[in-house]
Amino acid sequence: MAYKPLEVDRQNLTIMGVRFPDLETLNRVSSAIGSNMFEGFEPTPALLEIYRDYSEGKISPANLVEIIQGVL
Template sequence: MFNTIEIDRTNLTIMGVKFSDLRTLDSTANAIGSNMFEGFQPTAKGIEIIRDYVTGKISLSEVVAFAKQKAYV
């Protein structure tokens, strides 16, 4: 089954999570979409974590820690 997520390129949001620019939104949406084919089910919190990693706000080790804590749920 194919699931969709809400992407609003006008307001620069994915599932309500705000992005600063279209390029970051598109690259994040592409990464999320690729992972969804492998069974990933995104949440708004998970998208925030991915956005913060892509923009350099958090490190890879912090992403791993969030994943271990299941903070993306």
């Protein structure tokens, strides 16, 4: 499988079309996702929404695993 660059638009604050509230959150999530992509992770917009919400504190660590298991 070939590495596919992550679609990050810092001007419009989006990653793969998923909107982020600010540049700090976008950078934090894109860095984490990008690192995982080198390990073979393939992000989807649904997973990016989950990571965004977790990064903003809208999802607790306890709920994160349960939610991701439901998406995968």
